[in-house]
Amino acid sequence: MALPNYTIGILQYIPFFYVIWSDDLLSASEVSVVKKTIEDDSVLNSDEKKQLLSWLNKGQPPSDTEFKQWKQTITSSQVKLVESDIYPLTSFSQRLGNLYCEQCDHNEHLKHIEINLGIQPNHYNHLFNVEVVHEKTSNHYASKNLDALLKGAHASEVDSFRSFLNQDIFKWTISRNKEEFRNKVLRQVSLLGEKGYGAMAYPKAYGGTNNMPSYAAIFEHLMFIDGSLAVKFGVQFGLFGGSIQKLGTKKHHDQYLGDTGKTKLLGCFAMTETGHGSNVRGVKTTATYDKETDSIVIHTPGKNDNKEYIGNALHSKIASVFAQLIVDGKNEGVHAILVPLRNEKHELLDGIIVEDNGYKLGLNGVDNGKIWFNQVRVPRENLLDKYGEIKDNGTYFSTIKNPNKRFFTMLGTLVGGRICVAKGALGGAKMALSIAVKHALNRRQFNDSVKIQEDLIMDYPTHQLRLTPAIASAYVYHFTLEEMMSRYSDDSQPDKRKVETQVAGLKAVITWFANSTIQECREACGGKGYLLENRIADLKGDVDIFTTFEGDNNVLLQLAAKGILSDFKAEFNSAGFVSVLKLLSTQLSDKISTLNPIYSNKVDSEHLYNPKFHKHAFNYRTRRLTYTLAMRIRNYIKKGVPSYQAFLKVQTHLLALGKAYSIELSYKIFAEYCATITDEKYRVLMEKLGTLYALHQLHNDSRWYLEQGYFGGTKSKAIRQRVERLSTEFRPHIEVLVDGFGIPEHCLSAPISK
Amino acid sequence: MALPNYTIGILQYIPFFYVIWSDDLLSASEVSVVKKTIEDDSVLNSDEKKQLLSWLNKGQPPSDTEFKQWKQTITSSQVKLVESDIYPLTSFSQRLGNLYCEQCDHNEHLKHIEINLGIQPNHYNHLFNVEVVHEKTSNHYASKNLDALLKGAHASEVDSFRSFLNQDIFKWTISRNKEEFRNKVLRQVSLLGEKGYGAMAYPKAYGGTNNMPSYAAIFEHLMFIDGSLAVKFGVQFGLFGGSIQKLGTKKHHDQYLGDTGKTKLLGCFAMTETGHGSNVRGVKTTATYDKETDSIVIHTPGKNDNKEYIGNALHSKIASVFAQLIVDGKNEGVHAILVPLRNEKHELLDGIIVEDNGYKLGLNGVDNGKIWFNQVRVPRENLLDKYGEIKDNGTYFSTIKNPNKRFFTMLGTLVGGRICVAKGALGGAKMALSIAVKHALNRRQFNDSVKIQEDLIMDYPTHQLRLTPAIASAYVYHFTLEEMMSRYSDDSQPDKRKVETQVAGLKAVITWFANSTIQECREACGGKGYLLENRIADLKGDVDIFTTFEGDNNVLLQLAAKGILSDFKAEFNSAGFVSVLKLLSTQLSDKISTLNPIYSNKVDSEHLYNPKFHKHAFNYRTRRLTYTLAMRIRNYIKKGVPSYQAFLKVQTHLLALGKAYSIELSYKIFAEYCATITDEKYRVLMEKLGTLYALHQLHNDSRWYLEQGYFGGTKSKAIRQRVERLSTEFRPHIEVLVDGFGIPEHCLSAPISK
Structure with a gap:
């Protein structure tokens, strides 16, 4: 066969140049990869190098004529692209070369481009007018290795729970x-209790293993079975049991905790009232100590002051009731009291309506x-009295003198529940993503009207874009919550204000993420997703309410923002205007330096993929929002606007700060986690997921960065393109990524996920 | 009482300056309002005017000391703000003046500021440290007048239907x-049929009134009763009946249409197949004409080629089946054939599985x-043969020679259904908004810890922001759909390609809007919204699937975009690469002139509220997206990328164009509608809703405008602030606005909406 216009040395580079230029894939860092390969290529002579290098000028791209000649060379060769080759484009080039020069050595330099540019068959297979063997999924990564990373320290508990x-x-x-x-x-809950799963977070003396993190890990798995199961489990063991464990003292533990863990005693957590959802401090139920009879009288004063949405309310024998404790005519604030609801025959006791x-x-x-x-x-003993007790002489006593601080200390002990809510929502998102991805790898719709078979919907760029960033986010949030749970459970750090504030923000961000992801998956599965x-x-339907319960997301984000404003020194959960304001006045300065205009239009992939850029961008946003928020509040205050009203006026700003902080925190935790992965192959994969998360988030908030001048228009566009391209790059591995979530086969019962 | 530091003339302006500067409300147009008032004020002397005008300099705002003195003057006066006064701030000023000068005339000039600045008590009542009488809702506008506008020409049908x-x-x-x-x-459906509501869109001869627009108006009302009712009604009368009406000929009308309208004959519309959702042209069911027996044989070839999600499938006696019609061994494309499913005893007929x-x-x-x-x-007669028939001699005949065109002509006749889907979704959004607003006007949460009563959640800025732009959008989309329905029903315009394309985009945008609005309302109602x-x-749950059925939104937006690219000359619904490409080559030019940098940072309210700005911004976006899309496609094609692949590569761009166009269209239609409102008070209100819609949409896509340099950062921020401020300005009227949707009292059965 006669050589077409090119030397054999150049010929082997043609497929690469063809792919690179067809998609305008070149950025400065990519030019440098190809340039280096050419320069190091010992097979090429200097004329060939000169020729090839001349095709690398972004300012002066090859002409359409040149490009068509490349295409012609490739098409007429009839060489087939085999996607399953280890380096498909390199192999292709070599086979192309072989046509004209059978005795030539394979040019081993070429694969350097393929490895470093990260181009994959699904980027360019459409460019080859020859039959290609599509691969549905790549086995380059193993899902069990990903699963092992996600299970982390809980591997044995999780594995045995999955079998169970x-x-x-x-x-x-x-x-x-x-x-x-x-x-x-x-x-189901009873069985889990009997087998000891409910008590996992309790001390060993009460049937547990004192292991809250593992408890949270198995809790997430219940979402794969059913949302109702997860929530009822959480109410019985986490909320009701947790209130006894955390707010009660030894007498309560001895009397109730063992039975609660085994589900011999069913209880509920009666905090929310019809009239008071988010504002727990405002509950109206009273608990009045009666010295005469040494007992506490629980009473619902008005018709809308009843407890509401109380899970387990119909099955419970007893309730942990949050009420205003009144001792000797003085309101000592909200406390929890154990109130029996039903007798052995499951009849309601006197004075109780359910x-x-x-x-x-x-x-x-x-x-x-x-x-x-x-x-x-x-009886008086029913007061859960770890933080506030009624003494034998009928007087109230607490080691925490400030009633506000006391209240928020009590609430703070229950923050583990918020981490579990976020974990549960995340479990729901993982499940939906697994189903949607598996469906998209089976479902075909439309084609080019030439070939008979229609295309897999997973091969559509819009489909990749709607699912892939969500998968990356699920990985990031998984490790974020693992870390938060470990900080929360670390008894060596008694001051949990910072963790509590962080969890408030993360709960909001992650439950919203879960809901929008599940919605996206529903639509991505079309009518099938509706069944x-x-x-x-x-x-x-199940995860929807996760945005509301255990703290409404909008309220939680504002709490988080107030925590950030006060550098986590304000009482957590507090309306806390005063404490925030006090701290504000000392912190009104920020040293954000002038932005470098070159930086704000840097669009090179090396820069865009650099964690330093992501961290800087996230940190800049948090700091900037904090500073401007503080300035705005101060200006209102200076003008005499009351602090409550001033905070109302900056409500949307508070929400933005709460979100920005939570996203920065997630990315930082994930990046730190990645650095600990020893297997390089998987570390690089995880880092790439982190990159997609970061760019996706920055893209979502590009408006703000553009307004600030932190991004120029070109950079904003480049980020959008990178998100699309990364989503495409993950395409061959997408099934492995969702399998990595480790959802047991027996839980993936959806017909479309088979 | 001694006059505090100010002359009586100036004193009466103090409350205004206090309000204006406390919120930094001033923009150039607002300065001009105040300036004009001062200049025209015959009560003031020239020194006073000079003093007042000196406080109007944005570059040099009054000092904090000055500001505090104003505040002090107001607070110490003990004058109360009465929100229900016609001009509350003017009255306040006058009462303030009266303290010092009882015999002074009221300064009638002041109200000029209040009227023209649009400042309302809820903007500033927090600034007055005196008791104010909050008003839950204003009666400045009457909901019945709004309702009358929405009902338009269908008032009598709608009113009688509501009573029914x-x-x-x-x-x-x-x-x-x-x-x-x-x-x-x-x-329910049967009763509606009996009473003639099902047949409304049919000709008079078959029990109807030939009035599709009124049919659509009552259809929307069914959403207030129940989503299932609306959908089953639509299937029976719109899809099944519509297929007979639009695709059949007189013999079919005579035999079936009357009974269908009366629900004596229940039918279904069997188009979608398990393997083919969006790609209708690819359905696999065959309808083979057998000349021997003069009959058509309907057959499902493979196990996934069954019809799926067919509404009314279990109740129907007959189906309108879409199948590949094969006559004399030739596939003539998809046609509809009436196929009886069950006998009189409601037993399935031979060969049919449901x-x-x-x-x-x-x-x-x-x-x-x-x-x-x-x-x-x-029998052969069962072929709905308006666009393609089998002649007595057994040959196929159609006046539309091009099979593609024939197919899309048939589908096009069913586009009315898509308008109804959008109307139904919109009805759902209106209902959710009404419930959420009424709840927010009863529900109180949190307060400033000073007063006893907590605040209405409707008074929170974040709550206003989550509901108000959605209400404005619901008004805009209502009139958009009314107009589209009237264009669709206009028989004097036989070429419906443009309308069909526009409806495709609008259906996507409006059903997504409805879903996100309903979700927002759910969260806005907290736990109550979950019951x-x-x-x-x-x-x-009901509206969710509206994004998928009658055309998946992502697919429809791409169709819309292809229509725009080809200037609505391509066959509607067509994969149509070729026709688009042909037209593309002639249209690759756009005369968008260079942007004026002053314009891109113009933040004056006069400019931001000007419809010319909105129209320009929307039009700029559509044109720019069209032009860049066309360029990208052409470049791919020039490089030899096959057209199908080229379109895949620009998929996200197609979606963006489809959305942009639909939003521009909605705004244009609404603006044109507003111009026809004769009552100025309501015209101005409607225009203001249009302004909120426009700014909200521009804000949503600020990223893009910033990237293009069409907005500067300052302008983008100003738009965001205007959206927040407009949302607050509508606060006193928000109940009237949702009552204007006209949802009958008996349909608002939600306990929280009482």
């Missing part, structure tokens, strides 16, 4: 009738109800 | 069992099912 879940009682079925559904979930909350958008396996108390009397049998519909 | 709906059979109840739910909905689709995320009152045909024989009794949960 593989039994009939945990099989997912459609349950439409709430009574039947609730009974089923009750049986009403079913009825059907909900989701979680219909959870028996939520309203509870009213009419002068219900319980209950395919599980996404239930996830959607 | 007020009967027990249409009372909303929780229905969990699908069989019971479906039977209930069937009874399977229940089971439970879904929503719409469980609709009996969706799968249908398989095994060599089912129907089924409060209706939002059902709306969420």
Whole structure:
């Protein structure tokens, strides 16, 4: 065969130049990769090098004529592209060379380009007018290795729990009738209790292993079984049991904790009232100490002061009731008191009214109800008195003198629940992503009207873009929550204000992420996603309320922002205007240096993929928002606007700061985690997921960065393109990535995920 | 009382300056309002004017000392602000003046500022440290007038329909069992049919009024009753009946249309297949003409080629089946054929298998099912043959020679359904907004820890921001769809390609809007929003699928974009690469002139509120996206990338164009509509809603405008602030605005909306 216009040395580079220029893939760093390969290539002579290097000028790209000649060379060769080759483009080039020079050595230099540019067959296979063997998924990475990273220290607990879940009682079925559904979930929770899973976070003396992080890990797995199961489990062992463990003292632990863990005693956590959702400090239920009878009288004063949405309300024997404790005519603030609800025959006790909350958008396996108390009397010992007690002489005593601080100390002990809520929502998102990806790897729609087979929907760029950044985010948030749980459980750090504030923000950001992801997955599965049998519909209904319960997201973000403003010194959960303001006045300075205009238009992939850039951008945003927020509040105050009103006026700014901080925190934690991965192959993969997360987040908030002049228009566009391109690059590995979530096969019961 | 530092003339301006500067409300246009008032004020002497004018310099704002003195003057006066005064700030000023000068005349000039600046008590009441009488809602506008505008020409049909709906059979109840739910909905549909509502869009001869627009108006009202009812109604009368009306000929009309309208004949519309959702042209069901027996044989070739999600599948006697018509061995493309499914006893006929689709995320009152045909024989007359017939001699004939064009002509006749889908989704959003607003006007949470009563959540800026732009959008989309329906129904315009393309984009944009709005409302109602009794949960589940059915939104936006690229000359619904490409080559030019840098940082409210600015910004975006898209495609093609692949590569760009165009279209239609409102008071209100819509949309896409240099950073920030401020300005009227949607009292059954 006669050589077409090119020397054999140049010929082998043609496919690379063809691919590179067809997509305008070149950026400065990419030019340098190709340049280095050419310069180091001992097979080329200097004329060939000169010729090739002349095709690397972004300012003066090869002419259309040149480009068409390349295309012609490739097409007429009839060489096939084999995607499963280790270096498909290099192999292709070599086979192209072989046509004209069978005895030539393979040019081993070429693969340097392929490795360093990260170009993959799905980037360019459409350019080759020859049959290609598509691969649905690549086995370059192993999902079990990813799963091992995610399980981390809980591997043995998680593995045994996964096997345990593989039994009939945990099989997912459609349950439409709430009574039947609730009974089923009750049986599931009871079994988990019997087997010791409920007590995991309790001390060993009460049947536990004192291991909150592992408890959280298995909790997430319950989402793969059913959302109602996860929530009822959390109510019984985490909220009700947790209130006894954290707010009670030894007498309560001895009397109740063991039975609670084993589900012998069913209880509920009665905090929220119809009239008071987010503002717990404002609950109206009273607990009045009566010295005469040495008892506490629990009472619901008005018709809207009942407890509401109380999970387990219909199955419980007892409730942990949050009420205003009044001792000797003085309101000592909100405390928790154990109040029996029902007798052994499961009849309501005198003075107690319970009403079913009825059907909900989701979680219909959870028996939520309203509870009213009419002068219900319980012994003094029922006060959970770790932080505030009524002494034998009938006086109130607490080591925490400040009632505000006391209240928030009590609430703070329950923050573990917020981490679990975020973990549960994340589990739902992982499940939906797994189903949607598996569906997209089977489902075909449309084609080029030439070939018979339609295209997999996973091969559509819009489909990649809607699912891939969400998968990357799920990885980032997984490790973020692992780290937060470990900080929260670290007893050597008693001051948890910072962790609590951080968790408030993360809970909001992650539960919103989960909801939008599940919605995206529903739509990505089309009509199939709408059928209950395919599980996404239930996830959607169940996870929806995660944005509201355990603290409404908008309220939590404002708490987080106030924490940031006060450098985490304000009382957590506090309306806390005063403490924030006090601290504000000392902190009104920021040393953000003038932005470098070159930096703000740097679009090179080396720069855009550099963690230093991401960290700087995230940190800049948090600091800038903090500073401008503080300035705005101070200006209002200086003008005499009352502090409450001043904070109202900057509400949207507070939300923006809370989000920005949470995203920065997630990225930082994830980046630190990545550095600890010893296997380089997987470390690089994880870092790349982190890069996609970072760029996706920066893209989402480009408006703000553009307004600040931190990004120029070119940079903003370049980031958008990089997000699209990274999403495409993950395409061959996307099934491995979702399999890495480790959702047991027996939980992936959706017909479309088979 | 001694006059504090100021002359009486100046004193009366103090409250205004205090309000204006406390919020930095001043922009150039606002300065001019105040300036003009001062200049025209005959009460003031020239020294006073000079003093006052000196306080109007944005570059040199009054000092904090000055400001505090104003505050002191106001506070120490003890004068109360009465929000219900017609001009509250003017009255306040006058009462302040009266303290010092009882015999002075009221300064009537002042109200000029209040009227022209649009400042309202909720902007500034927090600045007055005196008791204010809050008003929950203003009666400045009347909801019935708004409702009248929305009803437009359909007032009498809508009014009588609303009364008709007020009967027990249409009372909303929780229905969990699908069989019971479906039977209930069937009874409702039957009653509507009997009363003639189903046939409204049919010709008079078949029981109708030939009035598609009124049909669409009553259709939207069914969403207020129940989503399942609306959808089943649409399937029976719109899709099934519509296929007979639009694709059939007189013989079909005579035989079927009257009975269909009266619900004597229940039918379904069997188009979608399990393997083919969006790609209708690829359906696999065959309809083979057998000349021997003069009949057509309907057959499902493979196991995934069954019809799926077919509404009414379990109740129907007959189906309008879309299948590949094969005559004399030649595939003539997709045609609709009437195929009886069941006999009088409601038993399935030979060769037909129907399977229940089971439970879904929503719409469980609709009996969706799968249908398989095994060599089912129907007479030749059953072919709906308006656009393609089988002649007596057994040959195929159509006046539309091009099979592509023929197919899309058939589909095009069904576009009315897409308008109804968008209207239905919009109805759901209106309902959710009404419930959320009414809840927010009752629900109180948190306060300033000073006063006893907590604040209405509607008074929180974040709450205003999450609901108000959505309300404005609902008004804009309402009139957009009214106009599209009227264009679609205009028989004097036979070429509907443009309308069809526009409807494709609008359906996507509006159904997405509806879903995100309903979600926002759910969260805005907290836990209450999660309870089924409060209706939002059902709306969420029901409307969710509107993004998918009658064309997946992502697919529709791409169709819309291709239409725009080809200036609406391409075949609608066509994959149509070739026709688009042909037209592209002639249109690659755009005369967008260089942007004026002053314009890109103009932040004056006069400019930002000017419809010319909105129109220019929307138009600029559409044109720019069209031009760059065309350039990108051409460049790919020039490089030899096959057209199908080139379109894949620009998929996200296509989506952006489809959205941009639809938003521009909505705004234009709404602006044109506003100009026709004769009552100035309501015209101004509507225009203001349009302004909020426009700024909200521009804000949503600020990133893009910033990237293009069309907005500078300052302008982008100013737009964001204007959206927040407009949302606050609508606060006193927000209940009237949702009442204006005209949802009948008997439909607002949610306990939280009482």
